[in-house]
Amino acid sequence: MDEQNKNLFLATALSFVVILVWFVLFPPPEQPPEDPNAPVAVEGQPPVATGDVAAAPTAAPGTAPAQPDAEADTKDAPRVALSTDRLEGSISLVGGRIDDLRLKDYRVTIEEDSEIVQFLSPVGSENPYYALYGWAPGAGLQFDDVPGANTEWRVETGETLGLNAPVILRWDSPTGLIFRRSIAIDENYMFSVTQSVENPGQDTVSLAPYGILARHGEPQDLKNFFILHEGALQMTDGILEMTDYSDMPDLDVDSGERAPALTQQVTEGGWVGFTDHYWMSVLIPQQGSGFSSVIKYEPNRDIYQSRAMMPTITLAAGQTQQVTTQLFAGAKEWETIRAYEKSGIDGFINSIDWGWFSFLTKPIFTALHWLNAAIGNMGWAIIGLTLLIKAILFPLAYKSYVSMAKMKELQPEMEKIKERAGDDREKLQKEMMALYKKEKVNPASGCLPILLQIPIFFSLYKVIFVTLELRHAAWLGPFNDLSAPDPTSIFNLFGIFPWAGPEAGSILALVFIGILPLLLGISMWLQQKLNPAPTDPTQQMIFAWMPWVFMFMLGGFASGLVVYWIANNTITFTQQYLIMRSQGFKPDILGNIKASFKKAEKPETK
Template sequence: MDDQNKNLLLATGLSFLVILVWFLLFPPPPPEEQVADSAQISETQPLTAGDGVATAPSQAPDGSGSAAAPAGTTVASAADAPRLVIDTPRMEGSISLLGGRIDTLRLKDYQVSLDDPEKVTVLSPVGSPAPYYALYGWAPGQGLSLDDVPGANTEWQLEGGDRLTADTPVTMVWDNGNGLVFRRIVSVDENFMFTIAQQVENTGAGTVSLAPYGVLARHGEPTTLENFWVVHEGVISMADGELTEIDYSSMVDFEINPAEGAQAEVSQVTENGWVGFTDHYWMSTLIPEPGSAFKSVAKYDARRDIYQTEAVMPTQTLSEGQTAGVTTQLFSGAKEWETIRDYQAQGIDRFIDSIDWGWFFFLTKPIFWILHHVHQLIGNMGWSIIALTLLLKAILFPLAYKSYVSMAKMKELQPEMEKLKEAAGDDRQKLQQGMMELYKKEKVNPAAGCLPILLQIPIFFSLYKVIFVTIELRQQGWFGPFRDLSTPDPTSIMNFFGLLPWAGPEPGTLVATIAIGILPLCLGVSMWLQQKLNPAPADPTQQMIFAWMPWVFMFMLGSFASGLVIYWISNNVITFTQQYIIMRSQGYTPDVFGNIKSGFKRKSKAEEK
C-alpha cells in the first residue's frame, strides 16, 4: 500500500501541476472596474444617422410590421438632453429623457479598489468611454410606422417630479400626434431592481397593433472583460428553466438572422425567463413579468460594434379608446447572493443561477452558504475560511480516520512486504499476487486511503470558484497586509513580507511569481512537513518528484487568490495533525524528524557523488 499510496499521491499531484501550469500561463488580468469619465462624456463628436445607439427590435413577435434602425443621435444632443436624477440608498445616477434611457448608474456601496474611492459604474451613456444602457419602447405593428412609436431618440416629457427614489416613482409621457399617448412609469426599490410600467392609450380612430420591448445595449466589449474561463462574462439568459451563457466572442460568430437583420440568436420563452449581460461581479438583466411569454434575443451589430439583448413582449391590439400596458423589471447592480436570492423568492425563476457556480455547483452552493453564514458570525473572512476548513475536515473525518488507520496498518506490514519483494525479485506478477494475499489475510484495503485525497480535488476547485466568483469575498481582508482575499498575496521578499511600507510586484508578472509572499511560503512548508510523515519512496525518480513538489506548488499557488492559499495551508495543518494522532493511536509513530534528517543525508551523499 505504501508504494501504491505514493503513486496515487504522485498522480494527483501531477494532475494539479498540469492545471496550475495552465493558471500560470493564462492568469486573469487584475480587474479594473469601469469608471465613467465625465470629461469624456461631455465631448461632442457627431455620429451619422442610425449610428451610436442601439436598434429597436426589427418586428413585432407575430411578424407584423418592420422597422429599420431608429433615427441616429449625436453625442451633443444626448449630453444636452434633460435628465431626471436617480438617488436611492445604494445607487445614484440619472435617466435621459432622450429615449428615456437608463444610462448612468453607480453603486454607492462599492468602490473601484481599496486604494481608489471612485464608485463602481454599472451603466454609462452614449459618449462615455464604454456606453452601456437600458432603453424601452414599442415595436410598430399593423397600421403604424417607426415615427408613431417611442424609441431610442424619443423626447419624453415629465409628469410630476424629476427625482427617482425608492419612495417616489417618476412618470414620462409622449404624444405621437396621431392619436397615441404613451406613458412610462419607472420605480426602483432599495437595492438594484427597477420596475418599468409601459402604457399606451389609443385616442384616435382605427385599430393599431404594437409590441412593447426592453433592450440592453453595450458598445464594444467591456473594458473590464477578464477573459478567464473560471467566470462567465457575456450574455446570460433563462428560458423556461434552461440557463444559457454566451461569451462576447461567440456573439461575434452568430449567423445573420433575417428576422433581426443582424447577427442574432432568438428563442421564444413561453412562461418564465430573463436575459441580460453579466460581468464578474455586476449584472444587468431584463426581466419580463413571471408567467408571461416573450421573445428573448441576443444580438451583435458588427457595423456599429454593439452587443445587445432584447425582451420583446407579445403584440397588443388597441381599438379606439382602449388602453394597454405591460410591466417589466430591470436588475442592474451587484450580484449579491442574499439580494438575488430574495428576488428569486419574489418570483424570478432561478435567478440565483445568474451567479456562476460552475460544474461543481452541487458543492459550490453549499460551500458558499456555509462560508457566508460563518462570516456573518465571525466578521472576518480570513478566519471564516479557516473555520470553513475545520468544518469540511470534520465532515470528512470518518473517511479520513479509515484512511489513516489503513495507512498505519500498512506501515506495520512493511517488513513483510519487503520480504515479498526480495522473494519475488523481478517477477512483478508474483509480487502482486503475494501482496494481494497479504492484504486479504490481514484484512487491509489498499484503496482505503484514496477516497479522502480524491474528495479534496472537487472541494478545492469549488472553493476556488467561490473565492474567485462571489462578490461577498471581493475586498474582504484578514489582517495586516491581507486586505483583499480575492486577490493574490500582496506580500513579497521585496517588501519584506509586508513589513515595509510599499507594495510588492504586480500580480501575474514573472517577478511576482519568483518573489513569493508569506502565504505561498507557508503553503510550501506545510506540504513539505506533511510529506515527512512518511519515509521517502525507495525509487530515486519518485524521491526527486516528491522532494520538488511542495516548492513547485508554492510558486504555482502564489498567483492564486489569498483566500484559497489560506484554505490550503489550514487543510495541510489539520491533515498533518489528524494523520499524526490517528497513526499513533494505531501503534505506529511517524518519525517526522527522522525522515527530515534522512532526507538531508541523502542529499549530502548525492552531492558527494
C-alpha cells in the same frame, strides 16, 4: 509502500488532468437556434411585429425617422436625477434611457478614496452601456408614431427618482397617441418600468412594447477566463442559456443580411441580459407571460444587445394599456438575488455562475456565507469552512490514516520482500499482495479522501473566484482582498512595510513569492514527512518537488484559496498524526526531516 505511493500520485495527477481536459473539450451543449422572426404566440393577441426594433430609433416629432445606426449622443442630454442609499446617477430624457448608474457600496479598488463603480454609462462616454425602452409599430402606425431610442421625453411627474419616489415621463406622438413611462426603484437594484399608451383617436392601432440592453464594445475589465462566464444570459422557461461576448459575433442567423442573433421564445417565465464578473443587467418581463428573448451583435457598430420583445397589443379608440418590465442593474449579491428569486423571478439565483459542480458550489457558498455572517471575517470563515469539510470527511480520513499507519508498521517486512525478489517484479507483486491480504491492509485506501478533495477544491476555487462576497474581503494584516493574490513578498518584508510587492502574474511575483504560498509549500512538505518516502528514485524525486511546485503554481491564485489549502494541510497533518499515534505508531517527523536534509547533502550512490 511503493505501490501505495504510486497509486496516490497517479490518482491525484490523473484527476486534475481529467477535470481540466473535460472543461476544455466538452463544454455544455449549445441549444439549437430558433427562427429570430418567429412571433410570440399568445392566445387572443396578434403576433409581435418582426421589425428589427433593437436598432430602430425614431426622430423627434415632425421630422423624418432616424436611420437605425443614428443613435443620439446622450452624455449632455437633459436628465432626471436618480438617488437611493445604494445607487446614484440619472435618466436621459433623450430616449428615456437608464444610462447613468453608479454603485455606492462598491469601489474600483480597495483604497478608501477610490472612485465608486460606474456601471451604466451614456452614449458619448468611453464605454456606453444602457437600458432603453420603446414600442414597435404595428397596424396603422409608422416608426415616427411611436417612441424609440432618440425620442425626446418630458417629465410629467417627479423630480428625482428614488425609493418610493417614481418618475413619470410623457411623449405625445404626431398621430395623437399619448405615451407614458413610469420608472420606480426599490431599496436595492431593481427598477420597475411601466410603459403605457393611450389612444384618444378614432382608429384602432397595434404596437408592441420592448426593452433593450445595449453595450458598446466588450467590458474594459473582461477577465476572459474559462472558469467564469461573461456575456449574455437567457433564462427560458427554466433553461439557462449562456453566450460569451466572444461568441456573440458567431451567433446563427436566418440570412446573411441580418446581424448575428439568437432568439428564444419564452412562454411562462424568463429573463435576458448581460453578466460581468461582479455586476449584471437583466430585463425581466412579467413572469407567467410570453415574450421573445433575443441576444444579438451589431458588427458595424460593435454593439452587444439583449432584448425582451413583448406581444403586440391592439388598442381601440379610447383605450389605454400598459406593460410593466423589471430591470435588475447592479451587483450580483447572493442574498439580494436570492430574495428576488423568492419573490417570483424564475431561476434568478443561477445568474451567478455556479459552474458544473453547482451541487457543490451552492452549498459550499451557503456555508461560507453563513460562517462569514457569524464570524464577521471572510478569512476566518474560510478556515471555519475547512474545519467543517474535514469534519464531514473524517470517517473516510480515519480509515485512510489507520491503513497508512499499518503500512508504516509493515515497511520493514516490505523491504525484506523487495530484497528477496530483486529484479523479479512479478514475484515482488505477488508477495506484496499476499502480505496485504494477510495483514488486511488496502494500499489504495488513502486515495479516496484525496479524490474527494479534488472536486471540493475546484468548487471552492470557483466560489472564491466568482462570487462578489469575496471581492475586497479583508482577513488580517496586509491581506485585505481575499479574491486577489498574496500581496506580500520579500520586497515589503512579507507585509511589514506599507509598499506593494511585485505585480501579480509577473516574473518577479513568481520568484519572490508571498508568505501564504511559502506556508503552503511548508505545510505540504511537513505532511509528506508523516509518510515514508517511496523506494522508487523517480517517485522520490517527484514527491520531493511536489510541495515546491505547488507553492509556485498557486502563488498567483486568490489568497483566499491558498488560505483554504494551508488550513486543509494543517488539519490533515494534525488528524493523521493523532490517528497514527492512536494505532500505536509514533511518527518520527524530526527524524524524517533530518534524513531528508542529509540525503539532499549527500545523495545516495550505488
